[in-house]
Amino acid sequence: MAFERAPITLLDKKEASYQAKLSSFGSLKSSLASLQTAAKALSTPDKFSPMKASVADATTLSASAGSTAVAGSYEVEVKSLAQSQKLMMSASAGSGTEGYAGTNTVVGTGTITINFGTYTPPEAPATTPGFTANPDKPDAKTIVIGSGNNTLAGIRDAINAANAGVSASIINDGSTNGFRLSLTSTDSGARNAMQISVADATGDLAQLNYDPSSAAPGATKLNENVTAKDAVIKVDNVTITKQSNTITDAIQGVTLNLSKTMPADTTTKITLTRDTSNVKAAVEGFVKAYNDTNKAIRDATAYDASTGKAAVLAGDSTVRSIQSQLRGLFSTPLSGAPAGMTMLSDVGISFQKDGSLAIDETKFGKALADPAKDLGKLFTSTGSIKGYAWQVDVLAGKILSPVGQLADRTNSFNQTIKDIGTRRDAMNTRLVSVEQRYRDQFAALDTLVASMTTTSNFLAQQLANLPKNT
Numbered sequence: 109m110a111f112e113r114a115p116i117t118l119l120d121k122k123e124a125s126y127q128a129k130l131s132s133f134g135s136l137k138s139s140l141a142s143l144q145t146a147a148k149a150l151s152t153p154d155k156f157s158p159m160k161a162s163v164a165d166a167t168t169l170s171a172s173a174g175s176t177a178v179a180g181s182y183e184v185e186v187k188s189l190a191q192s193q194k195l196m197m198s199a200s201a202g203s204g205t206e207g208y209a210g211t212n213t214v215v216g217t218g219t220i221t222i223n224f225g226t227y228t229p230p231e232a233p234a235t236t237p238g239f240t241a242n243p244d245k246p247d248a249k250t251i252v253i254g255s256g257n258n259t260l261a262g263i264r265d266a267i268n269a270a271n272a273g274v275s276a277s278i279i280n281d282g283s284t285n286g287f288r289l290s291l292t293s294t295d296s297g298a299r300n301a302m303q304i305s306v307a308d309a310t311g312d313l314a315q316l317n318y319d320p321s322s323a324a325p326g327a328t329k330l331n332e333n334v335t336a337k338d339a340v341i342k343v344d345n346v347t348i349t350k351q352s353n354t355i356t357d358a359i360q361g362v363t364l365n366l367s368k369t370m371p372a373d374t375t376t377k378i379t380l381t382r383d384t385s386n387v388k389a390a391v392e393g394f395v396k397a398y399n400d401t402n403k404a405i406r407d408a409t410a411y412d413a414s415t416g417k418a419a420v421l422a423g424d425s426t427v428r429s430i431q432s433q434l435r436g437l438f439s440t441p442l443s444g445a446p447a448g449m450t451m452l453s454d455v456g457i458s459f460q461k462d463g464s465l466a467i468d469e470t471k472f473g474k475a476l477a478d479p480a481k482d483l484g485k486l487f488t489s490t491g492s493i494k495g496y497a498w499q500v501d502v503l504a505g506k507i508l509s510p511v512g513q514l515a516d517r518t519n520s521f522n523q524t525i526k527d528i529g530t531r532r533d534a535m536n537t538r539l540v541s542v543e544q545r546y547r548d549q550f551a552a553l554d555t556l557v558a559s560m561t562t563t564s565n566f567l568a569q570q571l572a573n574l575p576k577n578t
Contacts, residue, residue, distance in 0.1 A: 109543055116535050123528045126521050128420045132408045133518050136427065137508065139397075139404040144504035146397035149390045150487040150497035157484075158476070160383035161362060165376035170365045175484055177361030179382055183375040185342040186366050190296040190353045193336035195304075195318055196279065197288040198329065207288040211261040211278055216311025220251045220263075222272050223303040224293070227320055239321035242299040245273065253313060260287055263313075267291070274302065289316070293336060297351025301336035339366055342375070384476040387483065392467065394487075394497060395457060398434075399464040405431050406463065426517045430507060435463065437499050444493045445485050452496060455483060 159173035168186055197207060208215070225241040249272035257266045260278060267276040275292045293300045304318040305327075318330040339350045341358065348358050353366040362380070370376070408421040409428070421427050438459070441450040448454055456471030475481050484490060487497035507513050 109539070109546070112539055112542055116532055116539075119528050119532050119535075123525055123532075125420070126525050126528075129424075130518060130521050130525075132420045133514060133521070136401075136404050136408060136421075136430075137514055139401040140430075140504050140508055140514075143394075143397040143401045144501055144508065146390075146394040147497040147500040147504065150394055151489060151495070151501045152498075153484050153488045153490055157361070158382050158384045158387055159361070159380050160386075162379050162381070163376060164378075165370075167367060168370055168376050169367055171359075171378050172363045172365075173380055174361040174363065177359075177380055179380050181377055181379045182359055183342075183344055184364070184378055185373075185375045186368065186370045187340040187342065187347075188337060188369055189366055190339035190351055191334055191337040192293045192296040193301045193332065194293075194334035195291045195302060195330040196333050197290075197315055198331050207281075207283075207285045208260050209285050209287065211264075211287055212259050213287070214258050214311060215260055215263055215315075216309055216313030217253050217255065217258050218309035218313045219307045220253060220267070220313075220316055221248050221305045221307070222251070222274055223248045224273060224295075224300050225303060226299050227301050239303055239319070244299070249273070258311070258313075260289060263316075264289060273300075290333075291330070292334075295351065296336070296339075296353070298336050298338045299351060304330070341366070382479070388472075388476060391457075391472075391483075391487070394500075395465045395467055398500075401434070402431075402463050402465075424517075426513050429513065431463075433503060433507075434500075435459075437503060438465075438496060442486065442493060442495065444491075446482075449481060449483075449485055452486065455481070455486065 153175040157173050157175045157177060159175075159177040159179065161171040161173040161177070163169060163171050169184065223241060224245045225239050228238040228240070249270055251266050251270045251272065253263055253266060257263065264276040264278055267274055273294045275294055277290050277292075279288050279290045280286050281288075291302065291304075293302055302318060303321075304316055306314050306317050314326060315329045317327055318332075319327045322328070339353050339355065341348050341350075341355070341364075343358050348355070350358075355364040355366070356362075358364060359378070362378070364378075405427055408419050409424065409431075410419045411422055412418075438452060452458065452465070455475040456468030457465055458468070460466050475483060485493050485495060487495040489495060489498040509515065
């Protein structure tokens with residue numbers, strides 16, 4: 109049977125070789141994923157800014173510097189924060205005195221039309237506030253409420269599904285009839301106050317009307333719990349009004365995130381300083397990730413002349429292709445880049461004999477410290493210039509994709525291993541009958557030998573009893 113099992117032993121060895129190749133491809137895949145992560149850290153300009161922003165009072169606001177920021181300091185005062193308007197059904201909106209008994213209570217039918225704009229508060233001699241539509245949202249959204257969605261929950265779901273710039277929810281204050289509809293404008297700012305009108309209303313649907321600019325009876329039924337407001341800040345005593353608490357264009361290249369207002373005539377200082385440590389660390393991480401990938405490829409394809417043994421992926425066309433693509437990418441000057449900034453070697457990053465990258469600390473340090481050298485163009489995607497980190501990110505993404513080179517190759521290995529398993533199962537099934545045949549033959553032979561031994565013993569006894577001649 110050991111002889112009969114020899115083909116299965118050969119299949120086991122063949123499967124082990126494919127499993128080793130799969131493992132090696134797994135290591136290569138892991139190193140490429142790490143390289144892609146390192147490349148992403150350098151692939152966009154906002155991640156390549158040498159400027160660092162610090163805020164004296166970090167509880168009031170935070171600041172981050174982009175690639176266009178310049179060194180300097182600014183005094184900032186946060187006078188008010190932007191707010192989204194919030195409206196709610198009044199406590200006596202429902203047929204009871206406090207709201208509705210549950211989310212499935214019927215409210216009514218009709219059509220709800222939602223506009224956004226600015227309400228002007230009344231000032232003498234005016235008696236009625238005006239409403240100015242938001243030019244960025246000129247189209248009103250109309251929502252039909254019929255018999256299929258006329259409950260409190262149905263109206264909520266219909267408003268949310270309409271993507272009308274309003275978020276609807278149901279508030280329950282815990283009382284017997286404590287369920288009420290709450291509406292919040294998706295966008296903050298004074299220009300995003302809601303104007304809601306209900307037409308062809310039945311039941312209590314008209315309770316959703318909200319238009320303080322109208323003097324018509326029943327035009328305003330909802331309560332305003334939070335007023336739509338703009339963010340107002342002062343930068344070096346210049347007043348700036350914005351709809352959001354995230355402000356990107358008050359200071360060149362700086363994004364401000366407002367957290368809370370400040371006491372009157374109180375400011376906090378934002379300081380922008382040149383800090384290349386993050387950029388240096390990101391570039392070093394990128395070079396290390398590339399070298400790890402290069403080593404993974406070399407280890408997987410190596411040949412030891414002293415022992416005559418080759419690594420599991422030696423000669424593999426997929427690995428050679430990946431290696432060639434990576435080296436070719438770094439060997440091609442960047443198109444459209446400024447003179448003296450078209451190759452990594454221009455800033456002290458060059459190839460070694462073993463295919464790895466090395467950083468000349470002196471040359472690289474000078475490039476980092478020189479404001480005239482925009483290292484971002486070497487690595488990021490800036491206009492028509494596609495930097496090396498961006499290209500590596502794209503290339504690694506293609507290689508690692510579910511339809512990329514690695515997936516195609518590993519799928520082929522897995523299929524081969526599956527086929528080997530199928531063949532081995534078939535052989536094992538056949539060997540069961542082969543072994544049984546051998547055992548049956550041995551048993552028959554054993555029986556025959558036993559019978560012949562018995563005959564031999566009988567004949568020997570008979571011969572022993574014959575008279576002896578003298």
